[in-house]
Amino acid sequence: MLSIKNLHVSVGDKPILKGINLEIKAGEIHAIMGPNGSGKSTLSHVLSGKGGYTVTEGSATYQGKDLLEMAPEIRAREGLFLAFQYPVEIPGVSNIYLLKAALNSIRKHNGQPEVDAMDFLTLVKEKVRLLEMDEKFLYRAVNEGFSGGEKKRNEILQMAILEPKLCIMDETDSGLDIDALKIVSEGVNSLRSPERSFVMVTHYQRLLDYIKPDFVHVLANGQIVKSGGPELALELEEKGYSWVENNQAAA
Amino acid sequence: MNTATASRYAAEYPTIASALPGQTLPWLKALRAEALIAFSAHGFPSPREEEWRYTNVSGIEKKLFAPSVDLTGSDVDADWLKSYRLEDAWVLVLVNGHFSAELSVLDGLPEAVSVMSMADALAKQPDKVEKYLGAAADQSEHSFIAFNTAWFTDGLFVHVPAKLVLDKPIQLLHIVTGSDAMATTRNIIIADEMAEAKVIETYVGIDNAYLTSAVTEVFVGQNADVTLYKMQSESDKAYHFGGSYIKQARDARFTHHNFAFGGLLARSDIHADLDHASECELNGLYLGVKRQHIDNHTRINHLKPYAISRELYKGVLDDRARGVFQGRVIVAIDAQKTDSQMNNRNLLLSDDAEADTKPQLEIYADDVKCGHGVTVGQLDEKSIFYLQSRCVDEETARNMLTFAFANEMVDKIKIRSLHDKVLEQVLARFPQEGVNKEWL
Incomplete structure (x- = not known):
């Protein structure tokens, strides 16, 4: 699915990622944990194509194609989805039309006809119920005036409708109360499938109680300093990030 | 003279x-x-x-x-x-x-x-x-x-x-x-x-x-x-x-x-x-292209207590166009409990476009709620990236955001036939490659 090799990324002259290696196979859930400033968000931004970053070395291959060469919208149409840490408000563009436009551009990209309006509405309403959202959110401007929790749910709604192959979730749990976290997690769990992979970038272990990862990686100072199974997250929770940072310094 | x-x-x-x-x-x-x-x-x-x-x-x-x-x-x-x-x-x-x-x-x-x-x-x-x-x-x-x-x-x-x-x-x-x-x-x-x-x-x-x-x-x-x-x-x-x-x-x-x-x-x-307690709402949308010069001057005189005024003017300026907004709100000494909000937002689509904005509050009463805000800027790059990450190409994203910015004012029109005519005019004035009216 995704193969990241020796990825180095700078912002201006400042190196942020210093040689990331990561292999993600179809159906796997990877959690990337790390303290603030470790480069977690940079990694999700670079993978989704946000501007302002310079790749100085290394590669990222997505489904056999050079991911870093693609425009952000092409990555999205190819099935990569970024759930934003801070979803952006787009006044004047309604939620449901953006969903429909996005879905149709994916279908067009895959040589499929546009979605039938009635089928689309049925699909959207089903997903809205699943995420326990109010239908009126569909007709409001994208994220405008939404609470933090509503914005995060809206991201998962988009994900549920666009059915991406690779979901990158950037700090999805930050700012969520426990009820919202449960709903969001259920939404994500219902999307788990052997063909779909997830990268969950998170500062807190709490999210991983609800969405069980297959692998946990710890990012510190722009490098993956430790990888393991779900138990690594618990260990981290117990010992704190200083544990891996100290290990790294000692090494 | x-x-x-x-x-x-x-x-x-x-x-x-x-x-x-x-x-x-x-x-x-x-x-x-x-x-x-x-x-x-x-x-x-x-x-x-x-x-x-x-x-x-x-x-x-x-x-x-x-x-x-x-x-x-x-x-x-x-x-x-x-x-x-x-x-x-x-x-x-x-x-x-x-x-x-x-x-x-x-x-x-x-x-x-x-x-x-x-x-x-x-x-x-x-x-x-x-x-x-x-x-x-x-x-x-x-x-x-x-x-x-x-x-x-x-x-x-x-x-x-x-x-x-x-x-x-x-x-x-x-x-x-x-x-x-x-x-x-x-x-x-x-x-x-x-x-x-x-x-x-x-x-x-x-x-x-x-x-x-x-x-x-x-x-x-x-x-x-x-x-x-x-x-x-x-x-x-x-x-x-x-x-x-x-x-x-x-x-x-x-x-x-x-x-x-x-x-x-x-x-x-x-x-x-x-x-006394009258309500006034002023909405404005100005669109300038080529060498157009579009000036709007508003003045709201709060003469008596309890009146409410709301004002929102938006401008989209391209090419060498120039937009001017001067908005004055005057609250007389007797106009206690005045509630007034004035906003002017400008979107510049070209380096040569210009917006001059001058909001003025003159308050002579002491128990009032008055605010104003002004922005002059370009399209928000974060919004563009967000739309791109939702499969929209960059040019369409820019056009969409421009229309959406203007459309907030068009949407306030309560007369359907007029709404459609005004929307047509807005669409005719800016590049609309990839913009679907449905999106607005």
């Missing part, structure tokens, strides 16, 4: 004076004479005046725009007119400053309501016109008002009696067809106690250089409700100087939607005087 041009206009005045409506009314004759003197002494406004510092009108002084004395030579293409005329409204058409009965549709009006040309009103209800003409627009305010008072050839007169609610809007369709023509019109809208009316002013012209001077005075009675729409789509060589002057009585509600899209140089003044 340039009075040379003023004296050229003044010299021409006797040739048209006898053709002006209401010349047999001594009060009007005197008012016009006084206005002519005021204009001749002062000339057109100069950028040295604070209220005109961003707008240089000297362009109009290169020509001597000529008024028409009647409808002669004012043929209008019916198909062209269709794109501006509202089907579900009473329509009063003025061509080159004169009422065209042939193009107007005024049948079916409730008997108690007056909707007629200003010339008709001066003939049939001179006392009423005398009471209101000049009562809201003070000719010492600036010389365009004096100019308008001296020269106006016709206009729209509306009177809605107490408690009457008009079920259809009234449209004033103001057309200029002549090259180097001048159309000077004066409108009066009166809504008595608890009456409700919606009026649309549409300003259009054939692709010529011409001058429109239009002053509208609005009187909103106690607890009455008036919505005034202004759709300024003059030709791109035209000069437009318009003003809406509103007097609101106690508890009166007034809403203005000002769409300023046309003209080489266009200026609109909107002044509202608020009484």
Whole structure:
């Protein structure tokens, strides 16, 4: 699915990622944990194509194609989805039309006809119920005036409708109360499938109680300093990030 | 001050004076004479005046725009007119400053309501016109008002009696067809106690250089409700100087939607005087392309306590266009508990576009809630990336965000047919590659 090799990324002259290696196979859930400033968000931004970053070395291959060469919208149409840490408000563009436009551009990209309006509405309403959202959110401007929790749910709604192959979730749990976290997690769990992979970038272990990862990686100072199974997250929770940072310094 | 041009206009005045409506009314004759003197002494406004510092009108002084004395030579293409005329409204058409009965549709009006040309009103209800003409627009305010008072050839007169609610809007369709023509019109809208009316002013012209001077005075009675729409789509060589002057009585509600899209140089003044607990909402959208200069000036006078005002003006400026917004809110010493919000947002699409914005709050009362905000900027890169991450290509994302920014104001239009016409005009003014109307 995704193969990241020796990825180095700078912002201006400042190196942020210093040689990331990561292999993600179809159906796997990877959690990337790390303290603030470790480069977690940079990694999700670079993978989704946000501007302002310079790749100085290394590669990222997505489904056999050079991911870093693609425009952000092409990555999205190819099935990569970024759930934003801070979803952006787009006044004047309604939620449901953006969903429909996005879905149709994916279908067009895959040589499929546009979605039938009635089928689309049925699909959207089903997903809205699943995420326990109010239908009126569909007709409001994208994220405008939404609470933090509503914005995060809206991201998962988009994900549920666009059915991406690779979901990158950037700090999805930050700012969520426990009820919202449960709903969001259920939404994500219902999307788990052997063909779909997830990268969950998170500062807190709490999210991983609800969405069980297959692998946990710890990012510190722009490098993956430790990888393991779900138990690594618990260990981290117990010992704190200083544990891996100290290990790294000692090494 | 340039009075040379003023004296050229003044010299021409006797040739048209006898053709002006209401010349047999001594009060009007005197008012016009006084206005002519005021204009001749002062000339057109100069950028040295604070209220005109961003707008240089000297362009109009290169020509001597000529008024028409009647409808002669004012043929209008019916198909062209269709794109501006509202089907579900009473329509009063003025061509080159004169009422065209042939193009107007005024049948079916409730008997108690007056909707007629200003010339008709001066003939049939001179006392009423005398009471209101000049009562809201003070000719010492600036010389365009004096100019308008001296020269106006016709206009729209509306009177809605107490408690009457008009079920259809009234449209004033103001057309200029002549090259180097001048159309000077004066409108009066009166809504008595608890009456409700919606009026649309549409300003259009054939692709010529011409001058429109239009002053509208609005009187909103106690607890009455008036919505005034202004759709300024003059030709791109035209000069437009318009003003809406509103007097609101106690508890009166007034809403203005000002769409300023046309003209080489266009200026609109909107002044509202608020009484006890009256509500005033001013909305504006100006779109400038090429070398257009679009100026909007608003003034809200909170004269008494408990009044509420809300103002939002948005501008989108491309190419070398320049947009000016000057918004003043004045809260008098007696106007305690005033609640006022003023906002101006500008989107610059090119490096050469310019926005000059000047919000002014003058507060003399001490227990009030007043705020204002101003932004001038480009499209938000974060929003563009967000849309891209949702499969939208960059160019479409930029176009979408531009339309969405403008569309917030279009969406406020409550009359469907007008909404669609305004939206068409917005879409026509900017690149719309990939933009789907459905998205807006």
